Amino acid sequence: MRLTLTLAATTLLLAACGQRVVPTSSGMTPTERAIEALPGGDLAGGVQSSIGASIRNPLEGQPEAIAAGKQLFVQMNCAGCHGYDLGGSMGPNLTDKYWRYGGSPGAIYRSIADGHPQGMPAWRRALPPDQIWKVVAYIQSFGGATPPADYQGALQGDYAAKATGKGAGTGAQSGAKGASAPAAQSPNP
């Protein structure tokens, strides 16, 4: 119920502010400014970016933040798309080291805050930064996210090979047998 009230209050506030979000750098922490500067793709000219490696989740690994992130993940209906095990359903798998928009903490923060064109909503107006970081901490706890130090390697496809997290190599159950043309049961001539 508290959640609903918070949301309602947020909505009212947003309505009062109008629909257009005006970007502003005032009041931003250095980390938030760094996230704004994070390139969405590789830098033209083959230049290596160091900014992704500099952005750390201030709440990474903190058990209470991870627990709060889990709660948010369910309450904000993230689980409805990405799965209660984060394994993906309507939305992408968040445990498997494949990140279309980047798997570093800063990139995950940006994905949550800004959304993506294929149906991922932007949560910047609904969740304050510390709550977004809690959700990032929860996602990081599944082992699929890119550690900041591996930011460049992840861009080049070198991270997945050396990473060993919970999402690695899901072994599907076996048991399929060879018969391809089953007979009918209880045929009625």
Place this chain on the structure above:
Amino acid sequence: MPRTPPPFRLAPAVCALAAVAVLAAGCQKPANPKQGLAVPVEHVAGWTGATANLAPNTPPGEWRSEGRDDANTRYSPLTQINAANVAQLKIAWTFSDGAQYGHEGAPLVADNTMYVVTPYPNIAYALDLTKPGAPIKWSFAPNPSPMAIGKACCDAVLRGWALADGKLIYNLLDAHTVAVDVKTGKEVWRTKMDNVENGATMTMAATVYGDKVYVGNSGGEMGVHGWLAALDVKTGKELWRAYNTGPDDQVKIGADYKPFYSWLKGKDLGETTWPKGMAVHGGSASWGWVSFDPELNLIYYGTANPSPRVPAQRPGLNLFSAAVWARDADTGMAKWAFQFTPHDQWDYDGVNENVLIDIPWQGKTRKAMVQFNRNGFAYTIDRQTGEVLVAQPFGNLNWATGIDMKTGQPIVNPAMQPKPNVKLANACPTDIGVKDWQPSAFSPRTGLLYTAMFNVCMDVTDHPQSYIAGTPYDGMEMTRHPGPGGNWGAFIAWDPVRGKKVWEIPEKFLVMSGALTTASDLVFYGTVDGWFRAVDARTGKVLWSQKLGSGIVSQPMTYTGPDGQQYVAVYTGVGGAAMVESKQAGFPARGNTLYVFALGQAAQQPRPGMQVTDAPGAKPGQ
């Protein structure tokens, strides 16, 4: 309750009837294979005595609507391909469309042209059947919003399209309906029907009867306000819209509304059977099939699950979720309604196809309809009154012990009711049901229905939800596993009068294709692991199987080419709800290829689409 119905046994009187039917069939003149003409079926009594009105009696060699006829039988009168020669089927030509999501529709054929539409991005193609290899006549790319991909619960699919008034009419995933000129491939009209940013998508086959296009929304997992609307075929203008929840004026209930059961009578039930304010986000979308009785002038269609999927949050019957409507085809006013699963706690919906058949019942003929509901019961319902005549399980279930025939309501097993934040083990079936939207087929020659089905159970934990527009309003955490026997799927023949399974073909993987019946007593279906099969409609014997490139979650159809030969076509491209099995070893990759088959001996003759090519002869070397 027995989990597996006992083997079907014919009563002596029925055996006599069947013998007469076989004799009658045997006395008919054999069809001329060169002309591919239909065997007249009106005087052939099926085993069950069930018949169907095959209006509008489409020319035998064409397939102009997804259900082929108003009654949605998916029965073709073609007979060239039969039990004796079906094993000679060979690939005639194929067509790949490049779309990566589940391919769920059936190609339509009219005037020697085949029409197909891809799943998102919903590109339409007209293929010229008169030319070698069926080349593309035109294509049309509507460019729907990519936002829709992430708002569709169960893959960015499209279940079919319609041909009417010189137009190809279909729904776009971003909640628009579009009409394209069949000659030019140019857009004639496009109508915005709902707001995709709120989670509304459109995946059902637009369906045309008379001068109206019937379309509905998807989004029972997103808290949409479910509806079905009628548009003007010529202009795309919305003529009426009937919501599935809300007060009587919104759900179009008036003086003509006469449900059979007293619990469905009352004022504003679409609102009062919900907690205050919840009906408007109550899901109950319409994303299945619309069938039509031209004599009663009624359309029939189902409604989806209530939102959120956590029942503890919405005490009440939650009308008119998980139900079927009979409505006046012109005005949209409700004639009757029936709710299959009151206060749906397992996501069983009511959207599956309603096949309109006429059955012998206590000495009289009843105008009936059959729905294989996701909840695992197959219902035979009087389509004039809404009275449930037969309701029997057609697969494995444990959420109910039966149907109370006085009320039509299920007798719920209290042990299988999910509670918030408590894991409930082994509830059967799972959310995709014993059968999902994949349409069954009816044969008037056997009087039986044929359907693909599932054998899946779930461990489920409900998480209470908040409504946030554009995000799931869902709350079911599930793991799914096959039920008794270990097979995920099966294909069955069903007696709709006695409520009994006649035969069953178990399959290792889900079976999620539509069914096709023919007047040569063949039934076609495909499996999620990519086998396309033809079976004997009477015995269930598998006569032919062909492994295709991806899994089959579409609908097979058959037509006569300009060369006079009968073809069978089916799309591959696994996706949709079948992806619940995707972690099973051997689960196929995505795909997007249409396969078209013809008889092997026909392949030896040079003719359009088969052996003739437009390749020039080799030039002599220099």
